[in-house]
Amino acid sequence: MRSLYVEGDSRLHRLSPRIKLILLIVVSLALFLTRSPIMLGGAAFAGALLYGSLGMGWREGWLRLRPILLTIAVVALATLMLNTVEEGVVVLLRLTTLMLVAAAVTATTPVGSFIGEISSAARPFERIGLVRADDIGLAVGLVIRFVPEVVSRYEILRQAHRARGLKLRPMTVIVPLTIQTLKSADEIAAAIDARGIRGHKPPSRS
Known part of the structure; x- marks a missing residue:
């Protein structure tokens, strides 16, 4: 990405x-x-x-x-x-x-620094069992990484319309862009689960 x-x-x-x-x-x-x-x-x-x-x-x-x-x-x-x-x-x-x-x-x-800082900020909430700090950091990092990916795909679709002499319409861009983005999100989620990144558990409350 x-x-x-x-x-x-x-x-x-x-x-x-x-x-x-x-x-x-x-x-x-x-x-x-x-x-x-x-x-x-x-x-x-x-x-x-x-x-x-x-x-x-x-x-x-x-x-x-x-x-x-x-x-x-x-x-x-x-x-x-x-x-x-x-x-x-x-x-x-x-x-x-x-x-x-x-x-x-x-x-x-860098995205890694964002993830580290967000995760650190969420640690106090993890200690009382409200959230998983690493999951929040990972989610923020993925959002940041997805922004240029979505923009790049939009540009590809726009150029494809121009090459075919078609007028750029919202529905002809939004639908394929959404499908491609969701497909990538599923692939990334599967890769994360395969590596056990989301398999950790927050510390138990004392």
Whole structure:
């Protein structure tokens, strides 16, 4: 599977995964606690600078964000139609900033580090028997790894439509994309079970 991680030596690359995850949480909370278009615009500009400082090139950076940007545009347009212009702008800036910061974090943090940090954060809940920490870490890691895979498959389907001279329609893309993704998910689940990764048991409560 492809990875979202990009090799580099930026300041964000050098930060520990734990600090980056904490910063992402803080930024997310701050974005949803303000409704000022000016502040959100400044935050979006800062997020763009942060994302652009990773050294991956604007073309690759745009290709990574394009599917998410389209989704954000649809959400913002729906908000604009149902509410005020200001509300639509706030949603657009808020989600765009969050996307840029999250993309920067995932591009500078290996999946293994994500899994380790999430699993460590879930350990206290495992000790009281609520969750399995390793399963949560594994689930988060698989979600992150699946994002570029789904985008890649979408691009393949889009190019296949273009090669046949067919118009790209939602149903002709969503259905095969969903089937392919579910098939891959089943194969990965079977491989995980065959290796006994999910066979561990959480510690018993004393």
